[in-house]
Amino acid sequence: MAAEQDPDAALMLRVKQGDSGAFAHLVEKYKQPVINVIYRMLRDATEAEDVAQTVFIQVYKAAHRYEISSKFSTWLFTIARNLCLNELRRRSRHPADSMDIPHPERQDESWHQFEDKKVSSPPESMLHGELEQKIERALSDLPENQRMAITLCRQDELSYEEIAEVLGCSLSATKSLIHRGRETLKQRLKPYLNTGVWREEK
Amino acid sequence: MMTDPIFNRLREVSWRRKLTAGEEAELRAWLAEHPESLPDWEHEAALNEMLGRLPDAPLASNFTARVLQAVEREAAAGARGTEFARPRYRPWLRWLPRGAFAAIVAGAGLLAFHHHEQSLLRGQLVQSVATISDGASLPSPEILTDFDAIRVLNTPPADEQLLTLLK
Numbered sequence: 211m212a213a214e215q216d217p218d219a220a221l222m223l224r225v226k227q228g229d230s231g232a233f234a235h236l237v238e239k240y241k242q243p244v245i246n247v248i249y250r251m252l253r254d255a256t257e258a259e260d261v262a263q264t265v266f267i268q269v270y271k272a273a274h275r276y277e278i279s280s281k282f283s284t285w286l287f288t289i290a291r292n293l294c295l296n297e298l299r300r301r302s303r304h305p306a307d308s309m310d311i312p313h314p315e316r317q318d319e320s321w322h323q324f325e326d327k328k329v330s331s332p333p334e335s336m337l338h339g340e341l342e343q344k345i346e347r348a349l350s351d352l353p354e355n356q357r358m359a360i361t362l363c364r365q366d367e368l369s370y371e372e373i374a375e376v377l378g379c380s381l382s383a384t385k386s387l388i389h390r391g392r393e394t395l396k397q398r399l400k401p402y403l404n405t406g407v408w409r410e411e412k
Numbered sequence: 413m414m415t416d417p418i419f420n421r422l423r424e425v426s427w428r429r430k431l432t433a434g435e436e437a438e439l440r441a442w443l444a445e446h447p448e449s450l451p452d453w454e455h456e457a458a459l460n461e462m463l464g465r466l467p468d469a470p471l472a473s474n475f476t477a478r479v480l481q482a483v484e485r486e487a488a489a490g491a492r493g494t495e496f497a498r499p500r501y502r503p504w505l506r507w508l509p510r511g512a513f514a515a516i517v518a519g520a521g522l523l524a525f526h527h528h529e530q531s532l533l534r535g536q537l538v539q540s541v542a543t544i545s546d547g548a549s550l551p552s553p554e555i556l557t558d559f560d561a562i563r564v565l566n567t568p569p570a571d572e573q574l575l576t577l578l579k
Contacts, residue, residue, distance in 0.1 A: 233480075233483070237475075237480075241479075242471060245471050246468055248469070249469030250469070258469055262471075263475070263478060263482060266479045267479065267482055267483055270483045271486065341465075345465070345466060346466065360463070363427050364463060364464075366429070370424070370428075385424060396459055399462065403455050
C-alpha cells in the first residue's frame with residue numbers, strides 16, 4: 211500500500227525520520243479508537259489508559275522497522291490487540307481473591323465489600339440508564355475473541371479484511387465470530403430489543 | 413442463521429455502518445418479498461443502535477502529552493544504556509578475540525612440536541631396532557665349515573713335560 215493511499219502511513223514514514231510532530235498527530239487521531247477497544251477488552255478505565263499509552267510507545271519504538279506493507283491502522287490495532295491479550299493472560303495467572311467468600315459472622319454477606327471495578331460500570335458520568343449497563347455487561351461476558359471482533363467492527367477505520375488481519379484469522383472466521391457474538395448479545399438483550407426501550411431512552 | 417446472500421450482505425454492511433439510500437431501497441424491496449425475515453432484521457438493527465450508543469471510554473485530556481513525555485524518557489534511557497555499554501566496562505572484551513586467536517595459534521604450535529618429537533622418537537626407535545637386527549644376524553654356513561680346523565689351530569698344544577711330572 212503506497213504512502214499516498216494511506217495518509218497515516220505517510221505520517222508514520224515521517225515518524226521514522228524522527229518527526230515527533232507527525233507522531234503526535236497520529237496519537238491525537240487514534241487515541242480514542244484505540245482506548246475504546248482496549249477498555250472494552252479490559253473493563254478497567256485506568257488499566258485501559260496505561261495499555262493505550264504503551265501501544266503508542268510501542269509504535270514509536272518500532273517506527274524504524276515500519277514498512278508500508280499494510281494499513282497503519284491495521285498495524286496499530288494489532289499492537290493494541292496483542293497488548294490486551296498479554297494483560298488478560300497476566301490477569302488469569304494472578305487471579306484476585308474470590309469475592310464470594312462469606313463473612314464468618316454474617317453468612318448472608320460476602321467477606322469482601324469492595325466495588326468490583328473490573329466488571330462494574332465505568333464512571334457513572336459515562337452511563338445513561340440501565341440499558342447501557344446491560345449492553346456493557348453483555349459485551350464483557352462474551353468470549354475474548356468475539357468481544358474483540360465486535361469491538362473492532364465498530365471502528366470506521368477497519369474493513370472486514372483488516373479486522374481479520376488484526377485478529378489473525380480468515381475473513382469467514384472473522385464474520386463468524388462477529389455473528390456468534392451478536393447472536394449471544396441479542397439473546398441477552400432480547401427484552402430490550404422487543405420492547406424498543408432503547409428507542410425511548412434516546 | 414439466515415442464508416440468503418442479499419440479506420447476509422446487507423446485514424454485514426449494517427454491522428459496520430449505516431446503509432446508504434440505495435442499500436436501504438434494496439433491503440426494503442427484499443423484505444417486501446420475505447416479510448418473515450422482518451423481525452430478524454429489526455433485531456439486527458436494534459442491536460446496531462444499542463452498540464452505537466455505547467459511550468467512548470474515558471481518556472485523560474493530557475493523554476497525548478503524557479505519551480510524548482513517556483517516549484522522550486524511553487529515548488533518554490536508551491541513550492544512557494548505549495553509553496553504559498562503551499568500552500569503559502568492556503576493555504577486556506575487546507582483547508578476547510585476539511587472545512582466543514593467540515591461544516589457537518599457540519595450541520597449534522605445541523601440537524606440531526609434540527608431533528615432531530614423537531616422529532623423532534619413532535625414528536630413533538626404528539634405528540635401534542635396525543642396529544640390533546644387524547648385530548644379531550648369524551654368519552653364513554660356509555664360514556662354519558672351517559670352524560673345527562681353526563678351533564684346533566688356536567688350541568695351544570698340551571704340555572707333555574708337565575703331564576709326565578704329574579704322573
